[in-house]
Amino acid sequence: xxxxxxxxxxxxxxxxxxxxxxxxxxxxxxxxxxxxxxxxxxxxxxxxxxxxxxxxxxxxxxxxxxxxxxxxxxxxxxxxxxxxxxxxxxxxxxxxxxxxxxxxxxxxxxxxxxxxxxxxxxxxxxxxxxxxxxxxxxxxxxxxxxxxxxxxxxxxxxxxxxxxxxxxxxxxxxxxxxxxxxxxxxxxxxxxxxxxxxxxxxxxxxxxxxxxxxxxxxxxxxxxxxxxxxxxxxxxxxxxxxxxxxxxxxxxxxxxxxxxxxxxxxxxxxxxxxxxxxxxxxxxxxxxxxxxx
Amino acid sequence: xxxxxxxxxxxxxxxxxxxxxxxxxxxxxxxxxxxxxxxxxxxxxxxxxxxxxxxxxxxxxxxxxxxxxxxxxxxxxxxxxxxxxxxxxxxxxxxxxxxxxxxxxxxxxxxxxxxxxxxxxxxxxxxxxxxxxxxxxxxxxxxxxxxxxxxxxxxxxxxxxxxxxxxxxxxxxxxxxxxxxxxxxxxxxxxxxxxxxxxxxxxxxxxxxxxxxxxxxxxxxxxxxxxxxxxxxxxxxxxxxxxxxxxxxxxxxxxxxxxxxxxxxxxxxxxxxxxxxxxxxxxxxxxxxxxxxxxxxxxxxxx
Numbered sequence: 173x174x175x176x177x178x179x180x181x182x183x184x185x186x187x188x189x190x191x192x193x194x195x196x197x198x199x200x201x202x203x204x205x206x207x208x209x210x211x212x213x214x215x216x217x218x219x220x221x222x223x224x225x226x227x228x229x230x231x232x233x234x235x236x237x238x239x240x241x242x243x244x245x246x247x248x249x250x251x252x253x254x255x256x257x258x259x260x261x262x263x264x265x266x267x268x269x270x271x272x273x274x275x276x277x278x279x280x281x282x283x284x285x286x287x288x289x290x291x292x293x294x295x296x297x298x299x300x301x302x303x304x305x306x307x308x309x310x311x312x313x314x315x316x317x318x319x320x321x322x323x324x325x326x327x328x329x330x331x332x333x334x335x336x337x338x339x340x341x342x343x344x345x346x347x348x349x350x351x352x353x354x355x356x357x358x359x360x361x362x363x364x365x366x367x368x369x370x371x372x373x374x375x376x377x378x379x380x381x382x383x384x385x386x387x388x389x390x391x392x393x394x395x396x397x398x399x400x401x402x403x404x405x406x407x408x409x410x411x412x413x414x415x416x417x418x419x420x421x422x423x424x425x426x427x428x429x430x431x432x433x434x435x436x437x438x439x440x441x442x443x444x445x446x447x448x449x450x451x452x453x454x455x456x457x458x459x460x461x462x463x464x465x
Numbered sequence: 466x467x468x469x470x471x472x473x474x475x476x477x478x479x480x481x482x483x484x485x486x487x488x489x490x491x492x493x494x495x496x497x498x499x500x501x502x503x504x505x506x507x508x509x510x511x512x513x514x515x516x517x518x519x520x521x522x523x524x525x526x527x528x529x530x531x532x533x534x535x536x537x538x539x540x541x542x543x544x545x546x547x548x549x550x551x552x553x554x555x556x557x558x559x560x561x562x563x564x565x566x567x568x569x570x571x572x573x574x575x576x577x578x579x580x581x582x583x584x585x586x587x588x589x590x591x592x593x594x595x596x597x598x599x600x601x602x603x604x605x606x607x608x609x610x611x612x613x614x615x616x617x618x619x620x621x622x623x624x625x626x627x628x629x630x631x632x633x634x635x636x637x638x639x640x641x642x643x644x645x646x647x648x649x650x651x652x653x654x655x656x657x658x659x660x661x662x663x664x665x666x667x668x669x670x671x672x673x674x675x676x677x678x679x680x681x682x683x684x685x686x687x688x689x690x691x692x693x694x695x696x697x698x699x700x701x702x703x704x705x706x707x708x709x710x711x712x713x714x715x716x717x718x719x720x721x722x723x724x725x726x727x728x729x730x731x732x733x734x735x736x737x738x739x740x741x742x743x744x745x746x747x748x749x750x751x752x753x754x755x756x757x758x759x760x761x762x763x764x765x766x767x768x
Contacts, residue, residue: 197569198572198574200569201569201570203569204566204569204570204580205570205574205576205577205580207566208566208570208581208584209583211641212583212584212586212587212641212645213583215598215599215609215641218598218601218602218609219601222601230607231607235609235612277493277494277497280490280491281490281491281494284486284487284491288483288486288487288490289480289483289487290484290487293487296495299495300491300494300495303498303502303503304754305750305751305754306502306503306505306506307698307701307702307747309702309723309726309727309743309746310505310506310726310743310746310747310750311501311505312726312727312730312731313505313509313512313726313730313736313739313740314504314505314508314509314512315501315505316730318500318501318504318505333501334497334501336497337493337494337495337497337498337501337502338494339498342494371490392589395591396589396590396591396592396705398591398593398704398705399704399705399708399727402708403727403731413591414591414592414593414594414705415593417591417593417594417597418593418596418597418709421597421600421709429601429604429607432597432601433598433601435597436591436594436597436598439591439593439594440590440591440594443589443590443591444586444589444590446589447586447589451585452582454589455581455582455585455649458646458649458650459649459650459652459653
């Protein structure tokens with residue numbers, strides 16, 4: 173997912189479309205809307221109805237487009253086949269702490285790089301940015317060894333700490349901070365505010381749209397994270413939801429699709445709810461940022 | 466804000482306070498990068514020169530043997546080719562379909578923003594969950610695609626079980642999941658183009674094709690560039706779909722560098738060979754990133 177590389181900037185209202193309207197183009201436009209909904213909607217609908225179908229109906233020779241006897245048995249079976257309660261707890265803990273750390277690091281690092289005086293500050297900034305060039309995938313083996321040496325395998329800190337540092341968010345917030353009027357920061361200093369107070373009560377509120385979009389994307393990324401939690405957990409009690417559901421697949425396999433589909437819904441529903449709640453905000457934030465950045 | 470330490474006495478209490486604040490604010494972030502990003506890079510380089518199974522206490526120095534073994538392996542050639550095929554397929558489809566979709570959606574339509582949000586929504590879903598759902602969709606007997614193909618009288622291929630189809634299946638899922646992101650970015654790019662240009666061109670008698678070629682495409686150039694770079698890098702790093710859907714199979718048909726790295730390290734326990742793959746992967750990613758920086762520099766100079 174490219175979300176972690178997206179440039180973010182304060183959301184602005186989208187400009188009106190520029191095309192001259194023609195009838196054909198309009199019809200094609202509506203066709204595209206319908207196509208978009210079908211393209212995404214059909215697989216989603218297929219998943220949801222499967223979760224409510226009986227096993228017999230799923231494996232019937234002629235598949236049904238509407239569950240004949242809707243049942244929640246699959247959800248009950250999925251919940252008992254794997255410790256989903258525990259998965260939820262693990263996912264919530266690692267996501268909240270992981271994202272919280274990322275946001276804090278991005279905020280404090282960007283503030284230091286923009287407003288705190290230090291020699292060779294730009295060089296240190298480059299050192300931080302260079303981390304963007306190292307993809308997470310190639311660090312997994314050395315990091316596994318480090319975490320093992322710390323005896324952090326199968327612990328929350330083992331899942332959270334290696335991914336808590338943040339370069340791209342720091343970069344974005346720093347760029348944003350540099351556009352803030354210097355007088356505001358100076359005024360806070362004249363009022364006797366230290367750096368911590370200036371950051372929390374003056375700079376952060378001004379940068380709220382950027383910080384909030386970053387926080388949301390960070391939450392989505394942590395919730396969906398797969399490779400690292402897969403490697404660093406070895407007992408079922410420590411798995412997060414994405415790992416848990418892939419184990420459910422191994423267990424129930426292709427012989428019980430209803431249960432497996434119910435399991436995937438457990439994983440995605442919280443993010444879908446967040447997206448429904450903050451959709452305009454996230455989509456516009458991404459769009460504006462990419463074009464300006 | 467330029468920093469001039471000369472104008473103030475060095476190590477006055479005020480300067481010391483600033484320096485302390487600087488490290489308290491930035492230090493933890495940098496420290497974690499040092500331990501979990503930069504150190505692994507060096508350590509991978511070291512591992513690529515030793516033979517080790519993660520268990521034995523001693524590691525045997527083998528020089529370039531691991532490189533010779535891995536790079537000469539036919540299987541590795543396949544894996545390298547798979548990485549490029551997967552990336553090229555995903556990027557080409559995402560960029561072209563995304564552009565077509567964005568051009569059509571870029572008008573005053575009822576429900577346009579809803580369509581945009583619906584298209585975007587798969588990007589926020591867990592890759593593992595999406596992969597699992599699509600295994601079911603691809604199921605040659607009970608899946609959605611088999612059903613849809615059946616309606617037009619076509620028999621479903623054994624998507625994930627057939628080496629000839631598995632890569633295409635993975636590309637379809639990747640594009641399905643990430644298309645909406647490209648559409649959102651394209652739409653923003655289209656809306657940033659000055660509409661006065663279109664009006665002037667129309668007055669001058671330019672047709673739709675000419676307007677597209679001379680206004681839309683050049684106007685989209687920065688966005689096109691941004692999208693191709695981000696998509697290339699993220700396709701190269703795709704892991705969750707592959708791990709869940711095919712585990713690199715059947716017969717290595719979908720084994721990519723990232724999956725191979727995981728496989729060598731955590732399934733076959735060959736730290737040295739995994740180290741080599743990590744070095745290859747890093748070199749390719751670095752080259753792509755540097756290319757990006759070069760192009761961005763040229764772009765900003767052109768502005």
